Amino acid sequence: xxxxxxxxxxxxxxxxxxxxxxxxxxxxxxxxxxxxxxxxxxxxxxxxxxxxxxxxxxxxxxxxxxxxxxxxxxxxxxxxxxxxxxxxxxxxxxxxxxxxxxxxxxxxxxxxxxxxxxxxxxxxxxxxxxxxxxxxxxxxxxxxxxxxxxxxxxxxxxxxxxxxxxxxxxxxxxxxxxxxxxxxxxxxxxxxxxxxxxxxxxxxxxxxxxxxxxxxxxxxxxxxxxxxxxxxxxxxxxxxxxxxxxxxxxxxxxxxxxxxxxxxxxxxxxxxxxxxxxxxxxxxx
Numbered sequence: 001x002x003x004x005x006x007x008x009x010x011x012x013x014x015x016x017x018x019x020x021x022x023x024x025x026x027x028x029x030x031x032x033x034x035x036x037x038x039x040x041x042x043x044x045x046x047x048x049x050x051x052x053x054x055x056x057x058x059x060x061x062x063x064x065x066x067x068x069x070x071x072x073x074x075x076x077x078x079x080x081x082x083x084x085x086x087x088x089x090x091x092x093x094x095x096x097x098x099x100x101x102x103x104x105x106x107x108x109x110x111x112x113x114x115x116x117x118x119x120x121x122x123x124x125x126x127x128x129x130x131x132x133x134x135x136x137x138x139x140x141x142x143x144x145x146x147x148x149x150x151x152x153x154x155x156x157x158x159x160x161x162x163x164x165x166x167x168x169x170x171x172x173x174x175x176x177x178x179x180x181x182x183x184x185x186x187x188x189x190x191x192x193x194x195x196x197x198x199x200x201x202x203x204x205x206x207x208x209x210x211x212x213x214x215x216x217x218x219x220x221x222x223x224x225x226x227x228x229x230x231x232x233x234x235x236x237x238x239x240x241x242x243x244x245x246x247x248x249x250x251x252x253x254x255x256x257x258x259x260x261x262x263x264x265x266x267x268x269x270x271x272x273x274x275x276x277x278x279x280x281x282x283x284x285x
Contacts, residue, residue, distance in 0.1 A: 041098040044139025046091035048217055050207045051152045056082035057237035058202045073122040081239045083163055086121040087205060088130035089149040091137040094220040101137040109142045117146055120153055152210060157183040162236075169236040171203070173229045180206065191216050193223035200235035 060074035060082075073082060091098055114127045121127055127146075135145040159179045161169070173194040181187050187208070195204040209219040 040093075041101045041137060043101045043103055043137055046098055046137060046212070047094045048092050048220060049138075049152070049210045049212065049214075050090045050092050050219065050223060051149070051156070051210060052087040052090060052205055052207050053084040053153070053156070054087040054205045055203045055236070056085050057239055058198070058204055060240075061202075061237060062198070072118060072124065081164055082122060083165070083239050084158055084206070086117075086149060086153050087126070088134055089138070089145065089152065090134045092209075092220055092222050095222070097222060098137040099133050103136050105141075107132045107136045107142075113142050113146055117150070120150065148214065152208075152214060155184075156180075156208065159183050165236070165238050168238050170233045171236055172233050173225065173231065176203070176206070176234070177225075186216050188216075188218075190218045193219060193225045193228050194234070196229035196231055196234040201229065201231035201233065203234045203236045204229075 056073060073085070109128050109131050114124050117127050118124070121130075131142050131145060135142060138145050138148075140148065159182075161179075162176075173196065176194050177189050177192060180192065181189055192206060192208045194206050196202060197204045207219070207223050209217055209223060211217045
């Protein structure tokens with residue numbers, strides 16, 4: 001049973017669940033073939049999961065990322081950095097995908113569940129939206145769905161160069177795949193795909209495929225690499241610190257200078273909270 005405060009939040013949650021086109025566009029996954037008809041959108045009836053990790057710098061440079069509703073992720077002022085973040089866990093058919101499945105209970109995500117996900121999925125509206133569109137098709141309630149999403153997220157090891165890069169990189173999709181496969185025993189190239197889009201073929205997301213019980217497996221036709229990113233090289237925007245000096249910090253001659261974020265390789269200057277600049281990468285369990 002939801003609390004009164006949670007129940008009162010429902011209309012706002014529903015209204016705020018997004019016109020996030022950048023997050024919701026599904027390269028290669030939106031085909032209408034196979035089992036895409038509405039009557040097949042039955043909770044729990046799907047073939048596999050795609051764990052989707054978004055490259056936060058690309059999102060934050062997009063129109064959606066500049067929206068005030070993304071303040072937790074892109075508009076922070078505490079210096080915390082985000083690299084790969086959890087976009088969602090998508091039930092998939094071998095061809096096509098279900099969405100917005102009809103459930104017995106209203107697809108309400110309790111505040112407690114939302115708050116628990118914000119460290120790896122830093123947008124409240126996204127947490128709500130992903131359960132309504134994808135989680136309802138998993139056959140799990142919100143707590144169970146996000147528990148599984150976190151468990152799979154925590155299994156993935158991200159290579160060091162992608163955990164907090166200060167500089168832009170140019171990487172071939174195949175190279176990124178090789179590096180992630182090398183860092184994750186049991187993962188094979190046909191079990192993941194890389195997505196790029198926009199100016200310079202920016203890295204957008206990676207998808208890793210799992211069975212319904214959470215074991216790695218080959219992806220279906222939704223994760224067609226040629227369709228998701230056929231570029232020879234992708235542009236990987238650097239992770240930017242959003243740290244700002246305190247409001248009203250004086251810069252008059254003789255005053256102590258406001259803290260300045262150090263450049264790569266330099267020791268911290270002032271009192272920049274460097275330990276808060278990093279979002280820990282997914283770790284194995």
